[in-house]
Amino acid sequence: THLAVAVALEQRQHSNVIFAVVPDLLDHLRATFDPANGIAYDERFATIKGIPLLVLDDLGTENTTPWAREKLYQIFNHRYNERLPTNVTSNRDHNELDERIVSRLLDRHLTRDVQIDAEDFRRRGRPDYVQGRGRPRRGR
Template structure:
């Protein structure tokens, strides 16, 4: 569909001067940000009906809560489904933070949420945190490209933001400030966030700072996915055995 302002040219002529079309620029920014999401065609298949509880032990218990790994996973999935229902009906007041070891299904569950929201006709931005920060850094060296302010504005204002892999590395003060600014804006404007992290909540404060964790706790209810073994490794072994 051609742009209603510039007819697809990307420029608007006013007298002898040409200006970048703001509609086309916003669309290009949206496409570029979405390209960072890594919500691949495979991840678009991650849906609630494909969440497999067989990876979560019905016998081993979470030492802190006294429930089995399978019960903990079922609680997280039910909370994720309830969040989607509330979000689509305009009643979502809190997001989710999903914790667990590498290969415990956190990203899969976050994709289930994102895909359900997309199917419901609402906009969602799925960002892998390290890649998102790299994109902001890259904007400093791009002449005529999107600015840091434009990139952050998209993440701040999208109806639903999913932050995957928060806490995946040691954060500089610069990175801490970007994440704080993002979460602070969304808290103040009552815009929900879904977060995944393989770092325990009590350890995130050391990585991100007290102010950021305070806002994260205010934004999200915590849930855990616990496994004995990396799900990806199990699936790889099953695939090899089936050949």
């Protein structure tokens, strides 16, 4: 995640970028079904699919409803066909993800799969780190 954010921040200086945690991205799409939201579903979905760089964090942590699987497939398939750069982070093995998405992520002609086997960046030098809260615990 830390490296993906760095890539997004650097690229943002040159073009439009969307960085999103996958479950949050799906929530933003669902929110467009509410007429009071102010943005149409088609508009938001087209923006996500066509943004010059899409950075998706935590693929595989989303609630895998049929709707969520289909929307993610449509995003990945469109970006794959249009050869748009997509940076993805996940703690899941490939066999735990939708095979239709994995086939786009692992196309050796268009993608690079980088496995990072390192200590969690958030825990380095921080013994007071509280798992899941993302910040140090305050002393009493």
